[in-house]
Amino acid sequence: MKNKMLTAAEAVSVIKDGDTIAVGGFLGTGSPEILLDALVAQGTKHLTLIANDGGMRDDNPYTGGRHKGVAKLIANGQVDHIIASHVGVNPDIFAGMSAGTLKCTLVPQGSLAEKLRAAGAGLGGVLTPTGLGTPVEEGKRIIEIEGVDYLLELPLKPKVSLIRADYCDKFGNFTMLKATKTFNHVMAMAGEIVIVAAEKVFEIGEKDPDFYQVSGVYVDMIVEGEEPWQI
Amino acid sequence: MKNKMLTAAEAVSVIKDGDTIAVGGFLGTGSPEILLDALVAQGTKHLTLIANDGGMRDDNPYTGGRHKGVAKLIANGQVDHIIASHVGVNPDIFAGMSAGTLKCTLVPQGSLAEKLRAAGAGLGGVLTPTGLGTPVEEGKRIIEIEGVDYLLELPLKPKVSLIRADYCDKFGNFTMLKATKTFNHVMAMAGEIVIVAAEKVFEIGEKDPDFYQVSGVYVDMIVEGEEPWQI
Amino acid sequence: MADIRARIAKRAAKEFKDGDIANLGIGLPTMIPDFLPEGVSIVLHSENGFTGLAGTPEPGEEDYRVIDSGGKWVTTAPYVNFFGAEESFAIIRGGHLDMTVLGAMQVDEEANLANWIIPGKNVAGMGGAMDLVVGAKKVVIAMTHTQKGNHKIMKKCTLPLTAKKVVDMIITEMCVMEFIDGKLTLTEIHPDYTLEDVKAATEAEFAVSPNLKVMEEE
Amino acid sequence: MADIRARIAKRAAKEFKDGDIANLGIGLPTMIPDFLPEGVSIVLHSENGFTGLAGTPEPGEEDYRVIDSGGKWVTTAPYVNFFGAEESFAIIRGGHLDMTVLGAMQVDEEANLANWIIPGKNVAGMGGAMDLVVGAKKVVIAMTHTQKGNHKIMKKCTLPLTAKKVVDMIITEMCVMEFIDGKLTLTEIHPDYTLEDVKAATEAEFAVSPNLKVMEEE
Numbered sequence: 001m002k003n004k005m006l007t008a009a010e011a012v013s014v015i016k017d018g019d020t021i022a023v024g025g026f027l028g029t030g031s032p033e034i035l036l037d038a039l040v041a042q043g044t045k046h047l048t049l050i051a052n053d054g055g056m057r058d059d060n061p062y063t064g065g066r067h068k069g070v071a072k073l074i075a076n077g078q079v080d081h082i083i084a085s086h087v088g089v090n091p092d093i094f095a096g097m098s099a100g101t102l103k104c105t106l107v108p109q110g111s112l113a114e115k116l117r118a119a120g121a122g123l124g125g126v127l128t129p130t131g132l133g134t135p136v137e138e139g140k141r142i143i144e145i146e147g148v149d150y151l152l153e154l155p156l157k158p159k160v161s162l163i164r165a166d167y168c169d170k171f172g173n174f175t176m177l178k179a180t181k182t183f184n185h186v187m188a189m190a191g192e193i194v195i196v197a198a199e200k201v202f203e204i205g206e207k208d209p210d211f212y213q214v215s216g217v218y219v220d221m222i223v224e225g226e227e228p229w230q231i
Numbered sequence: 232m233k234n235k236m237l238t239a240a241e242a243v244s245v246i247k248d249g250d251t252i253a254v255g256g257f258l259g260t261g262s263p264e265i266l267l268d269a270l271v272a273q274g275t276k277h278l279t280l281i282a283n284d285g286g287m288r289d290d291n292p293y294t295g296g297r298h299k300g301v302a303k304l305i306a307n308g309q310v311d312h313i314i315a316s317h318v319g320v321n322p323d324i325f326a327g328m329s330a331g332t333l334k335c336t337l338v339p340q341g342s343l344a345e346k347l348r349a350a351g352a353g354l355g356g357v358l359t360p361t362g363l364g365t366p367v368e369e370g371k372r373i374i375e376i377e378g379v380d381y382l383l384e385l386p387l388k389p390k391v392s393l394i395r396a397d398y399c400d401k402f403g404n405f406t407m408l409k410a411t412k413t414f415n416h417v418m419a420m421a422g423e424i425v426i427v428a429a430e431k432v433f434e435i436g437e438k439d440p441d442f443y444q445v446s447g448v449y450v451d452m453i454v455e456g457e458e459p460w461q462i
Numbered sequence: 463m464a465d466i467r468a469r470i471a472k473r474a475a476k477e478f479k480d481g482d483i484a485n486l487g488i489g490l491p492t493m494i495p496d497f498l499p500e501g502v503s504i505v506l507h508s509e510n511g512f513t514g515l516a517g518t519p520e521p522g523e524e525d526y527r528v529i530d531s532g533g534k535w536v537t538t539a540p541y542v543n544f545f546g547a548e549e550s551f552a553i554i555r556g557g558h559l560d561m562t563v564l565g566a567m568q569v570d571e572e573a574n575l576a577n578w579i580i581p582g583k584n585v586a587g588m589g590g591a592m593d594l595v596v597g598a599k600k601v602v603i604a605m606t607h608t609q610k611g612n613h614k615i616m617k618k619c620t621l622p623l624t625a626k627k628v629v630d631m632i633i634t635e636m637c638v639m640e641f642i643d644g645k646l647t648l649t650e651i652h653p654d655y656t657l658e659d660v661k662a663a664t665e666a667e668f669a670v671s672p673n674l675k676v677m678e679e680e
Numbered sequence: 681m682a683d684i685r686a687r688i689a690k691r692a693a694k695e696f697k698d699g700d701i702a703n704l705g706i707g708l709p710t711m712i713p714d715f716l717p718e719g720v721s722i723v724l725h726s727e728n729g730f731t732g733l734a735g736t737p738e739p740g741e742e743d744y745r746v747i748d749s750g751g752k753w754v755t756t757a758p759y760v761n762f763f764g765a766e767e768s769f770a771i772i773r774g775g776h777l778d779m780t781v782l783g784a785m786q787v788d789e790e791a792n793l794a795n796w797i798i799p800g801k802n803v804a805g806m807g808g809a810m811d812l813v814v815g816a817k818k819v820v821i822a823m824t825h826t827q828k829g830n831h832k833i834m835k836k837c838t839l840p841l842t843a844k845k846v847v848d849m850i851i852t853e854m855c856v857m858e859f860i861d862g863k864l865t866l867t868e869i870h871p872d873y874t875l876e877d878v879k880a881a882t883e884a885e886f887a888v889s890p891n892l893k894v895m896e897e898e
Contacts, residue, residue: 143383
């Protein structure tokens with residue numbers, strides 16, 4: 001069996017300037033902090049970032065005084081383009097957009113999930129009524145089925161997906177507790193290369209098979225040491 | 232809170248002659264036997280049945296001598312039309328087709344899963360390369376995206392879905408162990424009315440939230456008493 | 463103003479029946495659970511990934527794994543179930559929510575909704591709002607009838623839309639309006655206002671229900 | 681015949697590298713794990729919903745919850761993970777399988793595959809076969825070169841297709857052929873046969889690799 005265990009620095013070294021990465025979580029909850037820290041340390045630039053949102057800046061009362069989630073990458077100027085559903089919580093994003101250093105593409109949250117899932121599940125696209133008659137339909141095809149219009153949403157495929165799990169085994173099967181699941185599963189499906197940061201890594205066979213929520217076939221690299229967030 | 236607990240007979244009484252039903256499981260493993268038994272007893276006719284396959288007839292060595300899964304409905308002449316990916320294991324289906332009493336529509340297994348999921352997830356359809364250039368494309372639209380052709384697969388929505396779970400709580404959150412999961416989750420998403428048959432029903436709050444794999448928001452009725460299959 | 467908001471939330475609360483599954487927008491709609499009638503309990507969906515949103519934790523009792531869609535730490539009901547974004551939005555978009563109650567900047571005669579772009583402000587993003595109003599079985603807009611004297615119930619929305627033809631009901635401090643056979647119809651009026659008051663505060667044309675009722679406070 | 685089948689399975693086994701994730705069709709391909717080279721272990725995907733298919737249970741040790749896609753009770757590897765059909769086929773269709781090895785009735789010069797409709801027999805259904813050959817990164821056809829004297833490697837398939845332009849490699853008792861830059865190319869030949877033998881047994885036109893190798897038994 002392949003050894004998938006690496007340090008955070010080793011794992012994120014696959015990310016190069018200009019790459020498209022996806023980062024799991026929702027406003028930082030469920031984001032792989034140790035991978036983001038390593039990516040900040042690595043200093044990779046001109047990233048296109050797929051994430052639900054912009055994370056939380058350290059001055060947000062729900063962070064305990066440190067940047068939470070992808071806010072780290074944005075604060076460090078590593079992102080040229082963010083593809084997200086909502087960026088209102090992190091003021092660095094509006095600042096970057098005003099300064100012309102950050103481009104922002106907004107996608108409805110459900111469509112963002114389906115676009116990632118489509119990439120991971122080999123679909124050529126999905127049809128959705130969400131966004132019809134709104135600025136979201138700009139540049140997109142409308143397909144009519146029996147008199148009803150749908151927007152065609154195309155797959156969105158990151159080169160590297162950064163995922164957070166609570167538990168993982170050395171094969172890469174992983175489990176996320178409570179509300180840390182958001183976007184982690186679909187991004188694990190979608191990523192060409194998938195890195196999981198887990199709080200705890202178990203030996204293969206140590207836990208019941210149904211202990212794990214997602215198959216390790218998606219996972220290329222595992223990093224142990226993700227910590228519970230300090231409240 | 233609504234009471235969702237019913238007997239099998241009470242639950243399947245929502246199924247009427249001519250209805251479209253979906254039944255979870257794969258060759259009987261993961262199929263809700265107590266609901267199928269109740270539906271046989273009820274004698275409802277002219278059903279359209281969505282299932283992966285035709286189950287196993289009692290003479291199959293992997294059944295322990297009784298009809299397994301949807302084979303019960305077919306043996307009892309209750310199905311007019313089966314929509315499935317593979318019907319080779321149950322000879323009653325070929326017999327019914329020869330006799331002109333049973334229509335069979337074949338769908339690739341992955342497309343069957345996505346069609347059900349599309350119905351449950353509010354998608355107007357999904358694009359897939361599976362089936363292109365084969366008899367599966369008959370009557371379906373082909374959509375070209377950047378020079379690549381895809382088949383448009385439309386949602387498939389049953390009136391009633393019959394699901395098997397190992398564990399369930401009274402809200403309807405449920406969990407399926409090992410290889411009994413097949414098609415149960417997507418059919419729970421897709422069904423207009425969803426009935427879960429569980430081996431064991433727990434009180435709400437008795438188990439950790441992450442004990443359950445699927446949200447009870449999909450579930451309308453719960454029947455306790457599904458038994459482990461006799462080997 | 464607090465009275466007005468409570469009045470709107472109270473009236474919205476009456477739309478629910480026991481066991482309904484709902485997603486409540488930020489602001490005014492989050493007051494609704496406090497006003498649910500006796501015997502009615504509802505299941506709150508949080509689009510970041512669970513059914514069973516409850517309240518606010520005591521200081522020191524926060525669970526860092528449990529936030530709501532605004533990023534705040536919250537508590538959960540005993541029947542809570544957690545899931546990823548693909549499932550959360552399958553629930554929203556697949557018609558599994560009985561209702562969503564949201565605020566709006568504009569609603570128009572064609573049941574169009576505009577509630578995501580504030581003119582002159584940065585565009586924060588639609589989040590899950592476009593999905594919610596397209597997917598939920600019933601879309602209730604709970605809002606003040608006008609905004610600083612400007613109409614909000616329009617002939618035609620002037621702001622970019624959140625979605626087309628999705629609104630089922632509008633609840634304001636003045637009245638309740640419903641789309642009946644596609645036609646905006648006044649169905650309840652608060653005793654503080656006359657029909658003329660409502661007409662003056664509403665740009666849209668609307669019908670008056672033959673069964674026009676009083677919008678009751680309790 | 682047993683020798684021929686083992687020969688094909690042995691050669692197919694050499695295509696795997698350690699850790700590959702694969703789905704093996706019924707029949708001959710299921711013999712492949714017995715012939716994997718030293719140091720190569722592979723992860724078997726079962727389309728009814730797991731990664732980590734292992735062997736056959738002892739009588740009395742069957743787990744009624746664990747069958748393979750043929751409906752037989754099976755055992756699982758320690759790293760097994762179970763999932764539903766939507767996930768199983770996302771894995772298949774999303775390019776997460778390194779390889780699938782399947783039998784065929786016909787393959788043609790354009791890499792088209794026909795392996796689901798047997799003429800004159802009832803049509804049992806494609807199950808997951810169409811998904812597998814479209815989705816797997818590499819599609820290897822492991823089969824006898826001819827069937828009762830009839831060609832199976834055709835100019836153009838005469839049977840209804842399973843999928844178009846999906847085959848990467850054909851392994852028979854006579855030879856190995858690969859699609860290189862879209863052109864069917866003979867890359868290995870078994871010592872028992874001459875090039876003329878292969879040509880006579882193959883309806884399709886094929887190129888001969890400048891690096892033509894001997895198809896080794898061990």
